[in-house]
Amino acid sequence: MKSVLSRRSLLWGGASLAGASLLQSVSGSSVRFMNSAFADIAAPTTPIRMSSNENPYGPSKLAIEAMQGAFSEANLYGGITDQILELQASIEGVSPENVTLSAGSGELLQAAGVLAAWGEPGSIVAPYPTYGQLLRTAESLGTEIINVPVDESMHIDLNAMYAAIRPDTKMVYLCNPNNPIPSIIEKKALEDFIRTVAKDRLVFIDEAYYEYVDNPEFSSMMPLIAEGVNNLIVARTASKIHGFAGLRVGFGFAHPELIGKLNQMKTGSVSILAQYAAFVSYKDKEFQNYSRAMNKQGLAIVEGMCDELGLRYVKSNANFTFIETGIDSNVFRAAMREHNIMVGRTFEPFTTWARVSMAKPEEMMYFVQTYKKLYT
Ligand SMILES: Cc1ncc(COP(=O)(O)O)c(C=O)c1O
Secondary structure: OOOOEOOOOOOOOOOOOOOHHHHHHOEOOEOOOOHHHOOOOOOOOOOEEEOOOOOOOOOOHHHHHHHHHHHHHOOOOOOOHHHHHHHHHHHHOOOHHHEEEEOHHHHHHHHHHHHHHOOOOOEEEEEEOOOOHHHHHHHHOOOEEEEEEOOOOOOOOHHHHHHHOOOOEEEEEEEOOOOOOOOOOOHHHHHHHHHHHOOOOEEEEEOOOHHHOOOOOOOOOHHHHHHOOOOEEEEEEOOOOOOOOOOOOEEEEOOHHHHHHHHHHOOOOOOHHHHHHHHHHOOOHHHHHHHHHHHHHHHHHHHHHHHHHOOOEEOOOOOEEEEEOOOOHHHHHHHHHHOOEEEOOOEOOEOOEEEEEOOOHHHHHHHHHHHHHHHO
16 A cells, blocks of 8 residues: 655645635646745634535535425425435446435444444444444444554554454444545455455445545445445445535445345434435536535645645545644644634544644635644
């Protein structure tokens, strides 16, 4: 696997650098920040959310229109679940029986956590740190969580994870790209891992951020679902690239028998408004491309600052970055909050790192300006 710690020497071009227009001058990864590069950006009147990996642009105009059109059906149970499952199946090259709809991927994570905890007490092997929702659910039901630290380049260490599996291990949870560290697992290594491990136990691949990945070493594990691999669950969410975090739409993909078990464990349902919105949003490539492009601009701004200041960070494959500020994360968060910026909470054991979600590019410029004012 390649190192993800980037120290690129980048060049930022353009003289008049105020507002989003300057971002046109970003070309590829060739960006450099200069202190004088942009005029003083005024503090925002409301806090900028760089804390929860949301999409500042969503939901799309088409999704909003679809919800407005669905108001008159809000008295009805059901919705258009079958059409949504068919649409997902056709997008992903699987059968509708391989798909389940959930209230955000969070509901699926919790259902899978219950499934893993079902029956005899056992364990789940997971990277550390990672996204904790499934793990917390299973742990609260008596499952032991075996945390496997990321390696020194902050990648998920598949060999160590394999070695940590015990006879009582019922599931291996992997988040790819990971969160809070936006690293990826190399595709061939992951595929081999799944083919071996899923013979005897469940493997859960959380692909919440997969739409943002622009890295040839990455692949979704969806083809293994299409192939019929048992014991594998792939999770997706509309919360990120579609900007649906408040609408609650997610998906699970697995063998039909496993889908049946997950369906028994689910406790929520997706409102008819959110269903109509999802149906159009997944077909709306333009909005997805726009979200991706703006995210890339935001990342170029923040990672450019890190390069300029020599701050260690993990090259992002998602809609957030993870930076070693060297400052206690609680102190850093409070300092940013005073400037109307909300950044992520502390992620053990990286207590002097900050997770910064991508807001709009001009807002990321304000973040850079604030960071430089406070710490350079
Ligand atoms: C890796 C990962 N998985 C799942 C989720 C849950 O998202 P949602 O329940 O909104 O689909 C998140 C949320 O941030 C996440 O980061």
